[in-house]
Amino acid sequence: MPELHFKRVLLKLTGESLAGKSGEGIDYDVVRSLANEIKDVRSMGADIAIVIGGGNILRGSLAAESGMDRVQADYMGMLGTVINGLALQSSLEQVGVETRMQTSINMSQIAEPFVKRRAVRHLEKGRVLIFAGGTGNPYFTTDTTASLRAMEIKADVIFKATKVDGVYDMDPMTNKSARKYKELKFIDVLNKGIKVMDATAISLCMDNNVPIIVFNTLERGNIKRVLCGEKIGTIVRGG
Numbered sequence: 001m002p003e004l005h006f007k008r009v010l011l012k013l014t015g016e017s018l019a020g021k022s023g024e025g026i027d028y029d030v031v032r033s034l035a036n037e038i039k040d041v042r043s044m045g046a047d048i049a050i051v052i053g054g055g056n057i058l059r060g061s062l063a064a065e066s067g068m069d070r071v072q073a074d075y076m077g078m079l080g081t082v083i084n085g086l087a088l089q090s091s092l093e094q095v096g097v098e099t100r101m102q103t104s105i106n107m108s109q110i111a112e113p114f115v116k117r118r119a120v121r122h123l124e125k126g127r128v129l130i131f132a133g134g135t136g137n138p139y140f141t142t143d144t145t146a147s148l149r150a151m152e153i154k155a156d157v158i159f160k161a162t163k164v165d166g167v168y169d170m171d172p173m174t175n176k177s178a179r180k181y182k183e184l185k186f187i188d189v190l191n192k193g194i195k196v197m198d199a200t201a202i203s204l205c206m207d208n209n210v211p212i213i214v215f216n217t218l219e220r221g222n223i224k225r226v227l228c229g230e231k232i233g234t235i236v237r238g239g
Contacts, residue, residue, distance in 0.1 A: 005229030008047040008123065010155040011038075012146040012197075015056035017161045017217060018084055024056055026087050033220065035091035038128060041223050042097060047123040049153055051131045051146040052088060054080025060138070074138035078105060081142060085132035086110065092128055099128045104136030104145075116152050123153060143197035147204035158210060159226060160197065161217035166234035167196055184236045196236055211237035 018034070020027030042048055057080030063073035085101050092099045100122045101111040112118065114131065122129050134145050150158050164172055165180070172178040181194075186206035189196050196202065196214060205212055213226055215233025225232055 002044070002228045004044060004046055004227055006046065006156040006227055008153065008155045009041075009049070009157055009159055009227065010146055010150040010153070011048060011050045011159045011161065011217075011223070012143065013050060013052045013084075013088075013161045013217070014142075015053040015080065015084055017163070018052075018087065019056035026056065026084065028087070028091070030218075031087055031091045032095075034217070035088065035095050035097065037217075037220060037223050038092060039095050039097050041227055042126070042128055044224070044227065046227055049119070049123060049129040049131065049149065049155065050088070051142055051149055052081050052084045053142040054078070054082075054084055056080075057083060071138040074134075075105075078132075078134045078136070081134060082107065082111070082132045085130045089130055097128050098126065099130060101130040101132055103133035104131075105133045107133075119149075120153055129153075141198050141201070143201040144204070147197070147201040147210070150210050151204060151208050155210065158205065158212045159217075159223065160212055160214040162214055163216060163218060165216045165219075165232065167194060167214050167236075169194075181234045182231070184234060185238045186236060189236055196234075202236075205236075209237075211235055 016023055018026050018031055020030040054077050058077050060074035060077035064070040089099050089101050102114040103111045104114050106113055131149050134142050167181045168178040170178045189202050213233055213235050215222055
């Protein structure tokens with residue numbers, strides 16, 4: 001079995017990563033493929049926690065731009081992350097992976113409330129842990145949730161899922177001359193406004209020295225490759 005470069009990982013999934021090519025709703029083939037990959041990684045002995053977004057269902061910021069109250073819109077977005085979490089949890093359990101889902105909003109009939117000590121204990125017992133509901137507060141993104149939960153569970157690294165193979169200086173989907181960064185410093189991401197995660201999330205990681213690796217999770221086997229230290233995607237670290 002290959003040696004693990006990281007033991008405890010916080011995987012940040014966007015809602016769009018569950019939607020496949022459509023960008024909206026849930027593509028269950030994509031979710032099943034992702035569940036199988038997470039199963040492979042867990043079998044290697046890594047602790048896996050997941051923060052999931054809800055942009056495939058609703059983005060609070062966009063709903064607010066259409067005239068909806070921002071606080072209400074953000075709570076709707078948080079509920080979208082719970083729907084995605086349930087879909088991923090179901091797929092993981094279907095392939096034999098023991099999971100727990102914790103939410104920052106109390107909904108005891110479908111998930112546990114977030115409790116740091118309980119979360120860590122689940123990881124120690126080998127369970128895959130899904131964090132849904134964002135931070136439980138409006139105006140905060142699931143990127144910030146990922147950074148916050150990574151600190152709380154003492155993750156070694158954040159894996160940020162994207163549909164491209166790293167961070168570029170411009171959109172590689174529309175511009176063929178886009179240049180990929182192999183490595184970035186946190187302070188440069190903040191100063192130059194490079195789109196990796198929001199500024200609050202980046203600041204948290206910089207202050208607590210938790211690296212972020214951005215890579216394409218739709219390519220099968222990439223999570224395992226990064227976990228074993230293979231240099232793919234873009235790593236953000238250092239001051």
